[in-house]
Amino acid sequence: MTAAATTWTPVCRYVDLEPERGVAALVDGAQVALFRLHDGTLAAVDHRDPFSGANVLARGLVGTRGDAATVASPMYKQVFDLRTGVCLDDPSVAVRVHAVRVDDAGTVLVAVAG
């Protein structure tokens, strides 16, 4: 696994992202939910909500539970930890977490988890 090259795909400019709101992005055929958090950092998880099967997580409300940054699915309101992908209301369910970074030009790049 260590040998696998990470493929970074540019998706948008950092300034296009609203604080505490998500956008969806198509990366290598995968649907990714990308969030800009209150502290300015970014998080990316699957856009697909595992409970409803619909591609909607990017449209959820961003917030916190304890110290964890979270998004609540807009469909049935389950809350996911944006750093681990684990559903805090049902820890047996998780979404994938994808790598995300900003380059010097202010472009946001996403690498889909393997």
Next chain:
Amino acid sequence: MSALPARRKIVVVGGGMVAHRFVESLVTRLDDAGADAPDVHVTVLAEEPRAPYDRVQLTSYFDGRDPAALSLGDAGLWDRPDVTLRRSERVVEVDRGARTVRTATGAGRPGRTYPYDDLVLATGSSAFVPPVEGKDLPGCFVYRTLDDVAALRQYVETLHARPVRGRPARGAVIGGGLLGLEAAGALRALGVETHVVEFAPRLMPLQVDEGGGEALRRIVEGLGVTVHTSTATKRLLPARRGSRVGAVTRMDFAEDAGGLDVDVVVFAAGVRPRDELARACGLDVGARGGVVVDSSCRTADPQVWAIGEVACIQGRTLGLVAPGYAMAEVATDRILGGAGSFPGADLSTKLKLLGVDVASFGDAMGTTDGALSVVLADPVCGVYAKLVLSDDARTLLGGILVGDASAYASLRPMLGRELHGDPMSWLVPDSGAGHQAERGTVALPDDASVCSCNNVSARAVRDAVRHDRCTDLAAVKACTRAGTSCGSCLPLVKALVTTELEAAGVEVSKALCEHFDLSRAQLFDVVRVTGITSFSELVERHGRGRGCDICKPVVASVLASVHHGHVLEGERAALQDTNDHVLANIQKDGTYSVVPRIPGGEVTPDGLIAIGAVAKEFGLYTKITGGQRIDLFGARIEQLPAVWSRLVDAGFESGHAYGKSLRTVKSCVGSTWCRYGVQDAVGLAVALELRYRGLRSPHKLKLGVSGCARECAEARGKDVGIIATENGWNLYVGGNGGFTPRHARLLAEDLDTATLVRTIDRFLMYYVRTADRLQRTAPWLDDVEGGLEHVRAVVLEDSLGIAADLDAAMDAHVDGYVDEWRATLEDPEKLRRFAAFVNAPGTADPDLAYVPERGQRRPATPAEREAGPGDPVHDPHGNTAVTPVRHDGSAPQPLPGRRAHEPDDAVLIAGPRLEVVSR
């Protein structure tokens, strides 16, 4: 013979409230006993064609018109395997030797014989009709059952339809006691000019004294009911000619005291126990009727019991439901082997007759030796209160309250106990029920009965908090059943619960979520007072963390109410749930539905064509909503602005179907077209919908306007319901459908349109300011201190001095309204939010899949996705489409009306994933 003990058969004769309580009590005990429960089956033989209902609330049937609203307890009781309810079964004979009862032959059905091990007589009473000449004429009624009430209503409607001698219908109630005043309330509610004829020198002679009777007469006459006391009816005379020949038309009073032209007469002169079965089978009856029982409710025959109004216990029959319930509990206990005994009759009663509070308790007439009375009479306010005290003026023996009975809840449990402090201080009328109840709780001994309907002591309520960990009123009600019957003790129970919770150190938490310790109403006040305009500032100063899906939409709603402006302005956009964020309603596949506003349900043909054209262009599934408008389903997020743009161009605007805000004002067609309508319902509905559109509130708001009392708009199922009258509008509040349907309650009558609108303004604004998150108007009215009366005082009499403030807030809302769709279309910044993908804005979600059904399309089920491609069907709107595979595996045919297989069209190839390719 089998060695197994046989199933024990209990037969209850009668299907009234006491029979119901008996069965409820029995099955509760059986359930509590679990595996140890004896094998018992209970059969209830009810003469009426329906399950037991709340006869005490019979008059409310005139408001609600819904017999189901009178149902008692859990309807599932009658579905239990160990309970059988036989409706329309009248018992005609008891054979005590054979231990059987026989029922009448009727309705094409032979009579049946039911064997019993225990027989419970709960036949109740029948109305007493005095032997007056003409008592059986058409137009003469009694007031006892739902069928009586329905017959009375039907008769009165024929009177209204063909008025006599050009005057309004006139009715007389014979009897000015409790039942008589109830019947008078019913006649008055039916729009009949009402007279009450009472033989005694005052109204309610059994419950109140002369002063109380006088106060009651003043209040009742103030309501337009004419009272004739010390008057006996000599005869009733039939009409000799005219459309109602033979029907009652005149009553003559005895002793040449004149008479009255009347069109309808109701006998409410008392009741008689239905003890005929007992008489016929040789059981003892009392001197004034009633089956004689001992304090265990058992007759001289150890297998036969009598409970409720038919029982003669301790030498008398009792016409109130509370002692009947107590007897039901005693009989249950005894039949199951217990040693319960009737505690003695508590004849205390608190009633609302004709909207007037009357309470009478203990030794109300002051007949105890040396009894002293303290009286507070205020003819101006229409209040009379009397306390009967022991000769040392310390112990409470009884009392009478007329006009304001709020002190009843705290006084009744003090019967036979020492009243601390000045007795008069218990009667001060304007200190409010809550305040008095609170004061009462401090002194309330553990064994004091708090709820007399269900015999719940103060200790039981306290234990529910201490040991059963109930943390609110609802839980205590469920646990103890206190306050679940007449509800008059609820202020007291609430005060007890609060005191107990505080003593236990339990914080009565109103916290919204982990980010705010404040309730929605408190946050509203904070925002209003501090002028805070952003979530960040609010959570930093009054909360913690960065919010969640609970507090963020609440704050967005509060900010919208206080500061107005577009709900997607600046930081506020990030607070909105997806529905409010994209101004549409999310559906199960992640697409949205779009609802344009159609005020009052009125739409032009061109408007309908425009909506149809939009639906066709975007391939949206179309359905008429329950709120008289049209829902367009299946719009993808990136399509929403284009959909709105077409709708806005055609003159439509957002219908706010997505918001916790005004949804619709439903209306019937009203006087403009309807031959029965008395006011312009549609015109008012349109005006109200345009006035309150966009108003953000704790929960969705629905209004309704009916153009006459037929109520075709179902306005009483709305948060605000308006029903036209000859003189204006009646205003009802607090109704809803949904999970817990509620009928709206009358707030004000015969308002002119300007007053009506102002009253609704204030009602809505007061609700918006003080309700909890997701609390609709009905539970809010239950919760708000003082209930509907308090809200009425606030909006009609400005009792809090905030009316001007509420008016100004509503005016600001009306002035600040903008169509959110149009405003979004005009703002490129806001439009950016409607991209499907930030890096491919116009690309449709490739996972969406649809199948045709009844000429439209719907989301494919997981099984249909799994099955993959059938015969490919093209979808001109860019959505991937599949057709379902038939069970036999054959190729399904495209449905008529679908365009399929056209050259140059893209077609579907569905494999493990579905995708669209060129043909």
